[in-house]
Amino acid sequence: MGFYIVQVLTGLSSAAALFLVASGLSIIFGVTRVVNLAHGSFYMLGAYIAYSLIDLFGRGGLGFWGGIVLAAVAVGMIGAIVEVLILRRVYQAPELFQLVATFGVILVIQDIALLVWGAEDLVGHRAPGLTGAVDIMGTPLPAYDLALIAISPVVLAGLWLLFNRTRWGTLVRAATQDREMVGALGVNQAWLFTGTFFLGSMLAGLGGAVQLPKGGADLLMDFNVIAAAFVVVVVGGMGSIFGAFLAAVLIAELNAFGILVFPEITLVLMFLVMAVVLIFRPWGLLGSPEAPGQKGQQGPPEQPLRPAPVRVQMAGVAVVGFLALLPVVAGPFALVLTVDILIFALFAVSLHFIMGPGGMVSFGHAAYFGGGAYGAALLIHYANSNMESAMALGPVLAAVLALVFGWFCVRLSGVYLAMLTLAFAQVAWSVVFQWNDVTGGDDGLLYIVKSAWADTAQSWVPFYLLTAVLCLSAMLFLRRVLFSPFGYAMRACRDSELRSHAIGINVLEQRWLAFTLSGVAAGVAGSLYVFSKGSAFPDYMSIPLSFDALIMVLLGGVKTLLGPIVGAVTFTWIQDEISRFEYWRFFLGLAIILLVIAFPQGIAGFGRRYLGPWFGIRAEEAQ
Amino acid sequence: MTLVVDGLFKAFGGVQAVNNVSFRLDAGELLALIGPNGAGKTTCFNMLNGQLRPDAGSIRFFDNELAGVAPRKIWRLGVGRTFQITATFGSMTVRENVQMALMSYHRRLFALLPRAAALYVDEAMALLDRVGMADQADRPCSVLAYGDLKRVELAVALANEPRLLLMDEPTAGMAPKERVELMALTADIVAERKIAVLFTEHDMDVVFGHAGRILVLNRGQLIAEGNPAEVRENDQVREVYLGAELGHA
Numbered sequence: 005m006g007f008y009i010v011q012v013l014t015g016l017s018s019a020a021a022l023f024l025v026a027s028g029l030s031i032i033f034g035v036t037r038v039v040n041l042a043h044g045s046f047y048m049l050g051a052y053i054a055y056s057l058i059d060l061f062g063r064g065g066l067g068f069w070g071g072i073v074l075a076a077v078a079v080g081m082i083g084a085i086v087e088v089l090i091l092r093r094v095y096q097a098p099e100l101f102q103l104v105a106t107f108g109v110i111l112v113i114q115d116i117a118l119l120v121w122g123a124e125d126l127v128g129h130r131a132p133g134l135t136g137a138v139d140i141m142g143t144p145l146p147a148y149d150l151a152l153i154a155i156s157p158v159v160l161a162g163l164w165l166l167f168n169r170t171r172w173g174t175l176v177r178a179a180t181q182d183r184e185m186v187g188a189l190g191v192n193q194a195w196l197f198t199g200t201f202f203l204g205s206m207l208a209g210l211g212g213a214v215q216l217p218k219g220g221a222d223l224l225m226d227f228n229v230i231a232a233a234f235v236v237v238v239v240g241g242m243g244s245i246f247g248a249f250l251a252a253v254l255i256a257e258l259n260a261f262g263i264l265v266f267p268e269i270t271l272v273l274m275f276l277v278m279a280v281v282l283i284f285r286p287w288g289l290l291g292s293p294e295a296p297g298q299k300g301q302q303g304p305p306e307q308p309l310r311p312a313p314v315r316v317q318m319a320g321v322a323v324v325g326f327l328a329l330l331p332v333v334a335g336p337f338a339l340v341l342t343v344d345i346l347i348f349a350l351f352a353v354s355l356h357f358i359m360g361p362g363g364m365v366s367f368g369h370a371a372y373f374g375g376g377a378y379g380a381a382l383l384i385h386y387a388n389s390n391m392e393s394a395m396a397l398g399p400v401l402a403a404v405l406a407l408v409f410g411w412f413c414v415r416l417s418g419v420y421l422a423m424l425t426l427a428f429a430q431v432a433w434s435v436v437f438q439w440n441d442v443t444g445g446d447d448g449l450l451y452i453v454k455s456a457w458a459d460t461a462q463s464w465v466p467f468y469l470l471t472a473v474l475c476l477s478a479m480l481f482l483r484r485v486l487f488s489p490f491g492y493a494m495r496a497c498r499d500s501e502l503r504s505h506a507i508g509i510n511v512l513e514q515r516w517l518a519f520t521l522s523g524v525a526a527g528v529a530g531s532l533y534v535f536s537k538g539s540a541f542p543d544y545m546s547i548p549l550s551f552d553a554l555i556m557v558l559l560g561g562v563k564t565l566l567g568p569i570v571g572a573v574t575f576t577w578i579q580d581e582i583s584r585f586e587y588w589r590f591f592l593g594l595a596i597i598l599l600v601i602a603f604p605q606g607i608a609g610f611g612r613r614y615l616g617p618w619f620g621i622r623a624e625e626a627q
Numbered sequence: 628m629t630l631v632v633d634g635l636f637k638a639f640g641g642v643q644a645v646n647n648v649s650f651r652l653d654a655g656e657l658l659a660l661i662g663p664n665g666a667g668k669t670t671c672f673n674m675l676n677g678q679l680r681p682d683a684g685s686i687r688f689f690d691n692e693l694a695g696v697a698p699r700k701i702w703r704l705g706v707g708r709t710f711q712i713t714a715t716f717g718s719m720t721v722r723e724n725v726q727m728a729l730m731s732y733h734r735r736l737f738a739l740l741p742r743a744a745a746l747y748v749d750e751a752m753a754l755l756d757r758v759g760m761a762d763q764a765d766r767p768c769s770v771l772a773y774g775d776l777k778r779v780e781l782a783v784a785l786a787n788e789p790r791l792l793l794m795d796e797p798t799a800g801m802a803p804k805e806r807v808e809l810m811a812l813t814a815d816i817v818a819e820r821k822i823a824v825l826f827t828e829h830d831m832d833v834v835f836g837h838a839g840r841i842l843v844l845n846r847g848q849l850i851a852e853g854n855p856a857e858v859r860e861n862d863q864v865r866e867v868y869l870g871a872e873l874g875h876a
């Protein structure tokens with residue numbers, strides 16, 4: 005009996021940090037509509053800064069708790085600075101663009117933390133007076149857990165007072181419920197947004213700081229917590245603080261007990277919970293539906309698709325000619341890099357297909373890339389298949405995953421859809437990661453050899469040409485589809501679901517098949533990738549790879565067809581150039597942030613505006 | 628008889644939005660559904676075109692029962708719809724909006740290779756010509772004036788050669804002169820194609836100028852029905868409208 009009670013209490017105590025982080029994320033999203041990927045980094049900074057402050061202040065009660073509170077405030081200020089210096093410049097950009105900037109912030113903070121606190125994990129200070137254990141019917145519970153359990157309700161009450169008893173809080177609530185109102189605020193908006201970032205980041209910092217005695221501080225905290233925080237926010241319902249509390253408790257308790265019954269499942273348990281909740285309650289436990297037609301679209305309305313003018317076609321031919329001649333002039337390194345670029349360009353184009361014209365944002369597109377990769381790799385390993393048939397059939401696995409996951413995902417919209425794609429991708433990843441007997445788990449599947457004619461040992465040229473032909477054809481095909489009735493119908497469903505229903509379009513079916521087609525294209529990229537690398541790893545399905553694709557699409561420009569290609573080339577190339585430096589993350593992050601500020605409509609959007617007239621792209625009239 | 632509505636009910640929580648509504652509508656007829664704000668007009672429309680499932684009642688459209696059928700299936704049976712707040716495809720040109728409806732009508736939505744912009748151009752232009760939007764066919768829909776958007780909606784609604792047209796406040800948000808023009812246009816089209824039209828409208832000039840018959844809805848219930856002269860004289864209607872507006876029309 006005591007054991008179970010302790011288990012419940014342990015769950016409650018681990019819900020505390022989760023709730024703090026998630027409530028901050030939820031508040032920031034609710035008011036500013038920024039999907040703040042860097043929120044996990046603020047959590048990590050909270051832990052590190054608290055560590056240093058407690059060292060500085062001494063480990064008495066005042067030093068410990070003072071250090072924690074000051075660390076939270078410091079992190080709040082860092083969040084406010086990020087808002088003022090970076091995000092404020094890109095609020096007018098297309099939806100979700102801001103998340104690229106926050107991705108840059110993650111990278112910068114990672115290397116700063118590495119520089120300041122070193123690579124070693126830090127063991128947290130024990131809380132003075134709470135170092136012992138409490139006996140609960142014969143089972144010990146760390147005393148500090150009781151303090152953690154008390155923190156959530158206190159913060160929850162504080163937030164309730166703030167939102168219901170102060171003018172500022174009332175503004176925050178109003179802004180969360182009614183986007184139009186935010187625009188009408190004028191000058192006050194800047195103040196509201198900065199304040200929101202301060203509060204949200206402070207909560208993340210507090211979350212990181214209070215878990216210090218239990219979990220310490222390490223450099224993986226940011227990514228580890230961010231996925232969980234999103235799950236909590238989405239399960240609870242975007243913008244609902246009480247929902248976040250409920251969800252944090254639910255997930256922490258399920259984890260506490262899940263680990264007893266079925267330890268293998270803990271990696272995906274919360275994603276399974278999210279998937280189930282979203283399937284039955286598409287807006288989370290306590291969330292409310294987004295007003296239809298009001299998905300926070302920013303910037304000018306998207307322009308009609310026009311066929312490429314002659315000069316653009318000629319530029320396209322020139323690029324193909326360049327790629328064809330590349331093997332003559334370039335060495336093997338350049339060819340290998342170009343193979344990567346081509347594969348990621350196709351991957352990004354496949355994501356853009358559903359994300360731009362389809363209006364369905366996927367945070368888990370690596371599931372299909374990895375699906376194609378593992379499809380091909382498994383065929384090589386278990387069916388003695390040759391390269392050609394593995395490449396052709398590999399994407400079938402991606403298609404199956406996209407059909408199954410897509411069936412659920414297309415029923416949602418906006419950020420909820422994005423989070424469900426992420427959940428499914430995590431489920432797929434953990435199956436690959438844990439099913440050692442078949443997938444090789446973390447060790448991956450090695451020795452995926454090319455056919456003799458395309459073998460690396462002799463030369464990269466044949467494989468390079470194969471990749472170029474396949475990727476270019478697939479990208480051209482997807483482009484063609486966008487100009488076809490199918491592509492138009494997909495865009496129709498995005499522009500106005502109401503009108504689409506009213507002219508006989510089966511919106512769900514249209515979206516579902518579009519999602520699947522995009523998954524297959526990502527699968528083709530993935531199956532090429534395993535042969536180019538000679539192996540398949542769970543990384544090919546992981547969240548970071550999904551995020552890479554997202555960054556490529558947004559950085560390039562989601563509102564132009566060339567955007568994903570430009571984004572993939574830029575991102576892959578910069579990453580390749582920079583990753584030779586010691587603190588390459590810092591510089592990559594900085595580069596991303598600068599690109600975001602310089603090109604708020606994406607790089608291709610910028611190019612379209614300034615080079616478009618020369619290429620004969622006519623400027624569309626604006627309202 | 629094109630449409631026979633019998634005993635329609637719909638409640639939202641405690642609000643009985645539509646309460647036992649029955650009426651008939653024949654080909655070539657322009658039937659106005661009027662009533663103060665919140666009377667239940669839009670709710671009626673949403674049941675007729677399938678967006679809402681009625682709590683009870685039947686909707687016969689020729690030989691088909693429409694109650695509870697999905698909007699896209701109702702559209703395929705030949706029911707067109709315009710919305711109170713226009714719903715068009717903002718990233719498409721005016722012509723492409725109509726082409727989109729035509730592609731759906733001709734069941735080409737899953738074609739992956741043909742160029743959509745080259746399909747059904749003549750049909751689309753003919754429809755746009757009919758509503759007076761042919762000269763703006765190439766403009767993006769997102770930049771149109773509101774009155775022009777309403778015309779585009781009308782062209783889109785005509786794309787499937789409907790036998791019944793549902794128009795929820797077709798002239799809301801338009802200038803008075805435009806309103807009369809749009810309703811005159813609608814009346815012409817109805818006459819030439821023998822379509823049945825059900826429309827709601829706040830502008831009494833439009834209602835009494837064009838409707839062949841009028842239904843008056845108040846708090847979900849039909850309180851009067853008849854030709855414009857009869858409705859104008861109806862005491863209950865006068866009471867609902869406080870007499871004022873009906874007098875001069």
Ligand SMILES: Nc1ncnc2c1ncn2[C@@H]1O[C@H](COP(=O)(O)OP(=O)(O)O)[C@@H](O)[C@H]1O
Pocket residue numbers: 639640642644662663664665666667668669670671
């Ligand atoms: N989706 C809904 N949920 C709850 N109440 C609704 C909904 N739609 C309409 N109502 C209520 O039903 C009544 C009729 O509304 P509506 O049909 O829009 O009226 P009208 O179009 O005549 O102005 C109103 O009281 C309205 O508040």
Ligand SMILES: [Mg+2]
Pocket residue numbers: 668669670711
């Ligand atoms: Mg209405």
